[in-house]
Amino acid sequence: MGDVRRSNLALVLGRIAYAPAGVHPSRAQVASATGLTKASVSSLVLDLLDAGVIREVGLSQQGRGRPGVGLELNSARAVLGMEINVDYISAGVTDLTGNLLALETQERDNRPAAEGTVLAALARLAAKVRAEAAGSGVQVLGGGLAVPGLVDAAASRVLTAPNLGWSDVDLDLDALLPDTPLGVSLFNEANAAALAEVRHRPSGSSTFLFVSGEVGVGGGLVIGGELFTGPEGHAGEVGHVVVEPDGLPCSCGGAGCLETVAGQDAIFVAAGIDAEARTRSQSMAVLVQALQSGVPSALSSVERAGRYLGVALASTARVVNIGAVVLGGHFAVIDPWLREPLLASLEKHAPGRLPPDQVTASTLGQAGALLGAAGSVVRSLIDAPHLLQQ
Template identity: 75%
Template sequence: MVMPAPAVAGPGGSAPGSVGDVRRSNLALVLGAIAEFPPGAHPSRAQVAAATGLTKASVSSLVLDLLDAGIIREIGLNPQGRGRPGVGLELSPSRAVMGMEINVDYISAAVVNLAGTVLVREEQERDNRNSPDGSVLAALAALAARVRSAAGEQGVEVLGGGLAVPGLVDPALARVLTAPNLGWVNVDLDLDALLPEAPLGVELFNEANAAALAELRHRPDGASNFLFVSGEVGVGGGIVIGSELFTGPHGHAGEVGHIVVDPDGGHCSCGGTGCLETVAGQNAIFTAAGLAPDGASRSAHMSALMQALQAGEPRAVSAVERAGRCLGIALASAARVVNIESVVLGGHFAVLEPWLRAPLLAGLEKYAPGKYASSRVTVSLVGESGALLGAAGSVTRSLVEAPHRLHA
């Protein structure tokens, strides 16, 4: 059984380690155990007790709380060999969370059930550059309402959500500290307006960090240490160490896009010079390939770039190869600092991987020889949905770790 920590008086005279704290901890233990069983497996109370080390009586009491909260449900009978079969348990399919994303040229929202399956998703192209945060959030709130309504028609309740944005954030204050490609600095977001009356509210995430968490969920066993590199209009990164996201003391670690790769290079939106983003960001690649912004959508430009690459158009090939080479330089520098030997490429880096892989590996071998094996440089398993899935999954994880929040 999970034992209480030594009692230390907290604010207001509450004492961590009290009976209430132990029960909350054990609720999380039981829910986490149920969530860990593979899809299609419906553990009985006895199996949960065996997995957690709690007594059967304790598990039965805790399960009643989770059933009452609607987080789990009973399903059928689960044969257990000899004796009477037990009633199976599973995460409730009628409860879900929502992942939302604001990016430079689109907004999106998806309802994801507690097992991680996307039930409803919608994306809307929208130019958010230098747009007031109020108008962007209003558009996202309308989109979220449609997606939430569609889930409701399937009998699914959205408990809360996560919002991913391409910038540095302070989740505790619901504040975007800086998002250069959006033109936002110290912007406080009204997150409650996105999911009115959702019991868990809405949490704020950096886009690359959210995508890294989604990637972690889908990596094979043992792949618990990697650097995720997100390629969008900007370039972001998320560091995963020991299956945990490492964000540094202020939550801003992993800003791979602002590693300097060309000291004499161009001006970056962050205020610096020669950052990776100025060479390997989407707009930088499009411009270098001769696809200067002309009002066309991001997807249209990417389609044109892919066609040019497939045709072997020299300017397009050169632009992508330079991006790959500079990405290799940045990753070589990062490897020396964080001592991680695996890289996962997301966003347009995954799409362009056939053309940028060779120069990327060449850059790594030149500047960090022997640090990365070529087999440890892989592409994302979750694709463009990474930020949505990661933001939603983080909310699910917080619920699993603290299911009592639904009773708060």
């Protein structure tokens, strides 16, 4: 396929995919919007129909003329988002418009396990979710995997994931979703969750910092609706901003990082919660119950986390000139108790830089990272639909 036809194929698919909700453009409308001839559009649409990425639906009125057949993304095609985190793995199927069709999460401690063992467990979970989708007539075209660390996506390599104990680990991504035309792409967990916010948050600034609270603390920087990762792809690592110069050692090899006082384990320890004897969700439930009951150790641990989170965000906001923050992971869960000390810290260290109404909690829950990974794969497909024809 020639470069011009590939470009035009993406142009046509983009016009269909990004049409407003409820709008199903016809071939003639796509031709008018793109400047391509009706004959060219008809040929390109036929290729997209043959590839199964779009489908015909109803009739689309074209002014005073005869209505044409509407076009939309095929709801029987999907991608699979996956996540490996320190204490769980998850897999979820989304259709091409981003709707979550199925989700499975398995709590497990991945720290002592070799990467091959973790990938094998995730492959089984992915196969289960994929089979559920197939039972409903939905075909998975490919997937995205989010991990809590720095990655080289092109090489399918995790450069470093300190909380997993992984360093320069090559992943066999094809084993996660065998026999799919798009294969599996690799993403940083916080970056993927930040991209999910771009698509799914109801309103707000298109420039913001997403802060992911898990065992570690990650960050994704979004500027004008686009993820900014820096020249080596590692921008946004707010969890390793130093907030206590003489603080505790961090998994990154430094000391006094935000993660050491605001990470999940740090909060549990300060609250007196024995996380080793419970699953992650059980420990979080215990923390929330303690906060609701006004247990002093729980309140002080979250107050401390919020105060230092404010220090890190104040510094970050000044350096990258952002005026909005979205809190995810456990920061969203404990937001009712975290918010006051966080806002007080922001006002002290960066007055006026981050107004209270611009510090919001994510509504995506634990699915954010896999939704972002899946959405990125869909976006890549729309930019290069010819990949389905190879």
